[in-house]
Amino acid sequence: MISLVLYALVFVSLIVGSIQYSEQITGGWTEERLADIEVKNITLVIRNDVETFLGQHFADFLPVKYISQVVSGVNYIVKVYVGSSFLHVKIYRHWNDDITLLSLQNGKTYSDPIEPF
Numbered sequence: 437m438i439s440l441v442l443y444a445l446v447f448v449s450l451i452v453g454s455i456q457y458s459e460q461i462t463g464g465w466t467e468e469r470l471a472d473i474e475v476k477n478i479t480l481v482i483r484n485d486v487e488t489f490l491g492q493h494f495a496d497f498l499p500v501k502y503i504s505q506v507v508s509g510v511n512y513i514v515k516v517y518v519g520s521s522f523l524h525v526k527i528y529r530h531w532n533d534d535i536t537l538l539s540l541q542n543g544k545t546y547s548d549p550i551e552p553f
Contacts, residue, residue, distance in 0.1 A: 464505065468550050471499040471514065478535055479514050482527055485537040486516075494518040503550050511538070513550050524550060 471479070479499040487493050498517040505511040509530040516523045522544040528536045541553060 463507065465503050465552055466505070468501050468503055471502055475499055475502050475512060475514060478512060478527055478529055479516060479525065481535045482525070482537040486523065486525060486540060489537070489540065490542065500546070501550060503552075505552070513552065515544065515546075515548075515550055517546075522546060522548070524548075524553070526553065 476499045480497070483494075483497050486497075496517055496519045500515045500517055500522070502512050502514040504513075509528055512527045512529065514525045514527060516525050521542065524541040524544050526538040526540065528538050530536075539553065
């Protein structure tokens with residue numbers, strides 16, 4: 437009976453481990469996720485770069501959703517609410533925690549899917 441329970445636990449842990457691993461495969465993009473505190477902080481770091489690039493100051497700058505890709509660091513594409521519309525902001529975070537604005541798309545809506553660009 438104990439060996440059956442141990443077998444079941446090992447089987448479940450292998451399944452859970454493979455699910456977690458599949459979400460972090462190098463080079464693949466994740467599904468859209470709600471912005472967590474880490475993504476919000478990363479996005480706020482590049483806020484000034486975004487405003488400088490667009491020549492605008494935004495009263496609202498709220499990360500809402502994102503996708504990510506593990507490379508030699510992590511690429512993020514974040515949907516950011518900026519008042520009357522949304523931006524898709526591509527950010528690179530190196531393993532040493534350097535954060536860089538790579539590019540952005542403006543004029544997006546909440547319903548526009550986040551897609552790699």
